Amino acid sequence: MGSIDFVNPTKWQISEYCLFYKMSNSHPLRPYTAVGEIDHVHILSENIGALLNGEEYGDVTFIVEKTRFPAHRVILAARCHYFRALLYGGMRESQPEAEIPLQDTTAEAFTMLLKYIYTGRATLTDEKEEVLLDFLSLAHKYGFPELEDSTSEYLCTILNIQNVCMTFDVASLYLLPKLTCMCCMFMDRNAQEVLSSEGFLSLSKAALLNIVLRDxxxxxxxxxxxxxLNWCKHNPKEDHAEIMQAVRLPLMSLTELLNVVRPSTLLSPDAILDAIKVRSESRDMDLNYRGMLIPEENIATMKYGAQVVKGELKSALLDGDTQNYDLDHGFSRHPIDDDCRSGIEIKLGQPSIINHIRILLWDRDSRSYSYYIEVSMDELDWIRVIDHSKYLCRSWQKLYFPARVCRYVRIVGTHNTVNKVFHLVAFECMFTNKTFTLEKGLIVPMENVATIADCASVIEGVSRSRNALLNGDTKNYDWDSGYTCHQLGSGAIVVQLAQPYMIGSIRLLLWDCDDRSYSYYIEVSTNQQQWTMVADKTKLPCKSWQSITFDKQPASFIRIVGTHNTANEVFHCVHFECPEQSSTHKEESKEEATAQPATAGAAGAAAAPATASTTAATASTAAATASTAAATSTAAAAASGEEESPGGQQLVLYPLRPSSSSSNQSLPGPTSRSPVQPQ
Incomplete structure (x- = not known):
């Protein structure tokens, strides 16, 4: 390129230098790495790979199916504990120039393994399933877990009717959970085709039972x-009695038992008679049915053949639209009658295993509903899996129950706080692997369910923001905003959960931007009629965070009633949660311990008006003054619809008390409009 004057280079010299620099950095032997790092691993792999199958420098030979494979002890020992023990463990194979025969494998699979050992690479796409399974067995035998995982992942992608049985057999033998699970899911969804495949006849006894015993x-x-029966004929040496015990005879019709099972002579007449007895004397839903299992996916869709078979406005329920619904459309419904003969019924595409249902109740106003849910296989025998007929519920319902096989699901509304019609916007059902705990049929939540995301709401109380109490913000509150309150001696703060839960703990944050204290009590209810007190703090001065535990109670409503405030006549609460989230509490307590002094409060002095920066003595004097004027300010607030801030200022806030409505109105729609005829 010639010399370059780096003090006063010409444009041509700059151009030539840049071209040279670009070419030198695009060399294939110099892949991009961090400055000061050299990465030539691919060169190392190629150079060591060049020794593969070469006699030069080789000091051991493996013999597989009469094929000789020269190799290098040190490379094998460095890559594999098995070969290290075999070749350097003092056994006969440790002798120089030893020839080692290997059984229970094929030359094709061993060729792939040696290539992987020498280069770190293996090509799976061009190999037959039998070779890949042999390759997988070698990876397991010689201790290459990463190779085992990668091969298993590839096998998961090529499963078909012809290879799934032998793949499952190998996966079960080597305890490969992911591959085993994928094989089971594939066979579950293609059960009849798998039963008629040739691979089914070659299954081991253990693998066979693992398959057919699954619900x-x-x-x-x-x-x-x-x-x-065909498997038993193909494997005459196995114990046929144990195999036939896997057949669920009560699920077969009388004709099938007499004309198919009895002539086989593999089952005794007593076994057949017992099956007939169970079939005739048991409830249909008590039989051990099999069902389709599709984890974590809604099966109440047209994709899976589901349809609404009873109810009005059927088309809206399964369309997946949970946003576009109003007074006139976007929901299914049925009239609420005393004998509960009506309902909304969904027929699934095929018998399915479910343990989780989600429904969306019409929620464009503050109304609540009561309902129950039943499942059936034949539309004659129904089992109730959810009973919320005595509870008030609203919006999204996340329901869990012990797994059931069913074909039909029926939702029956029993109450509407506004009229005599049950309105359902959406329905989903599935099987979930999520763990859950039930007590008396209700969920015992582990996470906070008093959140906006879980459709909880504040239905009574006063605040600048409707759900400030539930938005999770425990930092940004001051003298004017960020809290919910009520006048002492009048009203309360009431939180409605979307559905009933078994609650055993509550945590709340009392307004704490000065040194005032509060007294209060808490009650819970499922219907807003009968209340149970779970906390009595009426005789205690309480400040800031409050952690409350009690015996678990069913609860849809939580009522917090303030009884005393050392500063004025208003009770202020910043945050509410149930159940208590202990880990969050510890983190917040730790932060508070290292923050400003306790009198500064969580909001900090910067957020408060000038009165907040006064000394403790001044604050105490102000509190006394506010207390003296409490009667006057309370009367003024009651007359003007205003409420007091913690500092004593009158603020125009938003009441969160529900408007009264008659529960005896017989209206078919969500509001008092003319009847909407079903399509």
Whole structure:
């Protein structure tokens, strides 16, 4: 390129230098790395890989299916504990130039393994399933967990009817959970095709039983019996009695038992008679049905063949639209009658295993509903899985129950606080692996359910922001905003949860921007009629964070009633949660301990008006003055619709008390409009 004057370079010299620099940095042997780092791993892999299958420098030979594989002890020992023990453990194979025969593998699979050992690479896409399974077994045998995982992941992507059985057999043998699970899911969704495949006949006994004993292997019992009969003929040395015990005879019809099972002679006449007895004497829903299992996916969709078979305005319920609904459309409904003969019924595409239902009750106003949910296989025998007929519920309902196999789901509304019609916007059902705890049929929540995301709401109280109490903000509050309050001696702060829960703890944050203290009590209810007191702090001076525990109670409503404030005649609460989130509490307590003095409060002095920066003595004097004028300010607030701030100023706030409405109105729509005829 010639010399370059770096003091006064010409444009041509700058251009040439930049071109040279670009070319030198794009060299294939110099991939981009951090400055000061050299990465030539690919060169190392290629150079060591060049030794593969070469006699030069080789000091050990493996013999697989009469094929000789020269290798290098030190490379094998460095890559694998198994070969390290074999080649340097003092055994016969440790001798120089030893020839080691390997059994229980194929030459193709061992070739792939040696390539991986020498280069770190393996090509799976061009190999047959049998070779890949042998390769997987070698990875397991010789202790290559990363190779085992990668091969398993690839096998998951190529599962089909022809290879799934032998893949499942290998995955079960080597305890590969992900591959085993994927095989089971594939077989569950293609049960009848799997039963008639050739691979099914080659399954080991253990693998066979693992498949057919699953509730989610949802093939007709007659087909399962016939497939097991064929397997027994193909494997005459196995214990056929144990295999036939996997057949659920009560699920077969009388005709099938007499004309299919009895002629096989594999089951005794007593076993057949017992099955007939169970079938005739048991409730249909008590039979051990099989059902489709599709975890974590809503199966109440047209994709899976679900349809609404009873109820008015059927088309809206399963369309997946949970946003666009109003007074006239976007919901299904049924009239609420005393004998509960009406309801909204969904037929699933096929019998399915479910343990989780989500429904959206019409929630464009503050109304609440009561309801129950039943499931069935034949529309004759119904099992109630959710009973909220004595509770008031609103908006989204997240419901859990022990897993059930069902084909039909029926939702029956029993009460509406506004009229005599039950309105349902959306319905979802699925099987979830999420762990949950039930007591008396109600969820015992582990996470805070008094949140806006969980559709909780403040239905009584006064605040600048409707749900300031539930928005999770425990930092940004001051003298004018960020809290919910009520006048002492009048009203309360009431939180409605979306659905009833078993609650055993509550945590709340009392307004604490000065040194005042409060007294209060807390009650819970499921219907706003009968209340149970769970905390009595009426004789205690309480400040800032309050942690309350009690015996678990069913609760849809929580009422906080202030009884005393050392500064004025108003009770102020900043944050509410249930159940108490202990980990969050510890973090917040730790932050408070290292923050400003306690009298400064969580909001900090900067957010407060000038009165907040006074000394403790001045604040105490102000509190006494405010207390003296309490009667006057209370009367003024009551007359003008205003409420007091913690500092004593009168603020025009937003009341959160629900408007009164008659529960005896017989109106078919969410509001008092003319009846909307079903389409």
């Amino acid at each position: 989610s292997f949802a093939a007709p019992e007659k087909d399962i019996f016939q497939a097991l």
